[in-house]
Amino acid sequence: MTTKVILVGGGHAHLHLIRSLMDEHDDHVEVLLISRSSHQVYSPMLPGFAEGIYTRDQVLINLRTLCAKAGVPFIQREAAYINTRQRKLVCKDGAVYPFDILSMDMGVDNSSSYTKEKRNKNSDMLDTIESLRDSYYPLIVGEGLIEVELALAIQSYKQHNSKKGHVRLLGESRLLPAESNWTYQKVVRILNSRGVQTWENEAVQEVQENYIRTNKKNKVRFTDLFWHGHTVPSKLFLASNLPIDDNGFVKTIATLQVKEHPYLFAVGDSTIMGKEVKRSESETNAAREGELLWENICHYLHGTELGSFHPQKRSYSVLSTGNGEGLLIYGAVSVHNKKAWKVRDKQDQSYMHHLLS
Structure with a gap:
């Protein structure tokens, strides 16, 4: 049977x-x-x-x-x-x-996924990214790893493809709240050096066609908006x-x-x-x-005994920082260069090759 x-x-x-x-x-x-x-x-x-x-x-x-x-x-x-x-x-x-x-x-899913064109959570994420890359002042709302990595990646794309404007990033709490304070400070320095304009600890209170207003009365303008929202x-x-x-x-x-x-x-x-x-x-x-x-x-x-799962922390992680570079973090040690990105690239491409071959 x-x-x-x-x-x-x-x-x-x-x-x-x-x-x-x-x-x-x-x-x-x-x-x-x-x-x-x-x-x-x-x-x-x-x-x-x-x-x-x-x-x-x-x-x-x-x-x-x-x-x-x-x-x-x-x-x-x-x-x-x-x-x-x-x-x-x-x-x-x-x-x-x-x-x-x-x-x-x-x-x-994402509770408040939003873009200027009113794309929702079912939209093609790749189309969304392409739209943000072509926009003069794309604004990414969110403080998580994906938002920070996308901001740096899109800024890098603009600089290497002569696209005018720059990326803006607004976190409703501290950027990278799940990471250590040491990692946070390192990433903030990278964001500043790449020209990504950032706001932190500012909650969105109003969304209009070309700007958002925060609880600190700041009016942040944009030409395209990506707000991934809170995960649900x-x-x-x-x-x-x-x-x-x-x-x-x-x-x-x-x-x-x-x-x-x-x-x-x-x-x-x-x-x-x-x-x-x-x-x-x-x-x-x-x-x-x-x-x-x-x-x-x-x-x-x-009818035999089942095994138990225990989440395992990786010995290292690599944050994508744009310009073909990555921030490799291993305990209290970090390396920020192109070799770090190649470590992540090799890992991801190996996974896809194994999955699809």
């Missing part, structure tokens, strides 16, 4: 699981991927794309192609809710898929009455199973575990989650 396993979402842990099925396949297990999009952007390579180093094809993962290589059917639909009693996944268009085991890896977990958890915390993140246990629902698995940023992981460490943990996820699904099917 065939066991039906549904994967909801094309997150990086699921991609790693699907890649592993190219090498090991169980004829008694039928795996199906359901995602609202047929393509997944490999987010660590976004700064390189913004800087003009990578092309679209280099940063996009075609889920249909990947699934076809692994013999996994791909269905482009958006999940609405899970009927946990009958073990059925219901999609927004009414399609219903029964399952024995279901895993969720959808990532997070998938609404699928609430709609399915799954155990969630006050912010909507699904509660999981160390085996990656949803609390009180052993036949449901959840990984990635939308889980209690995932929201505690720094972005610079998330890709490493996603690969490890993908390995353990498939192992634990198989253990669950055979």
Whole structure:
């Protein structure tokens, strides 16, 4: 008898699981991927794309192609809710898929994603970046790693392609709040040296067609605006009455199973575990989650003991700083040069080659 396993979402842990099925396949297990999009952007390579180093094809993962290589059917639909009693996944268009085991890896949405053209969270991120690069005064609102890296990358693109204007960056708290104060000070110096105009600890109170007003009464003008917003977990958890915390993140246990629902698995940023992981460490943990996820699904099917996952911090991280350079951080030691960027570039390209080959 065939066991039906549904994967909801094309997150990086699921991609790693699907890649592993190219090498090991169980004829008694039928795996199906359901995602609202047929393509997944490999987010660590976004700064390189913004800087003009990578092309679209280099940063996009075609889920249909990947699934076809692994013999996994791909269905482009958006999940609405899970009927946990009958073990059925219901999609927004009414399609219903029964399952024995279901895993969720959808990532997070953004509560206030906004651009001048009113593109929303479902917009093509690559189109958004191209628009910002061509804009005279693009304003990026956000204090996280992705916002800082994009600001530096777009500024670098402008300088190397003779694009007039400069990037503006506004953080509603201190820039890079998840990083050490030492790293923060280093990055601020880099931002200043590259000509990125910054504001910190200023909350947006008003958004108009060509400016925003902050709680400090500053009026920051722009010709294009990117506001990624605060991350919020998938609404699928609430709609399915799954155990969630006050912010909507699904509660999981160390085996990656949803609390009180052993036949449901959840990984990635939308889980209690995932929201505690720094972005610079998330890709490493996603690969490890993908390995353990498939192992634990198989253990669950055979009634054997499941393994536990413990987030692992990387021994080093590399922040993209534009100009083909990176800031490599290893404990209290840092290196800022082109060789540091090449370390990150090699790592990301190796990942994509392994995934797609």
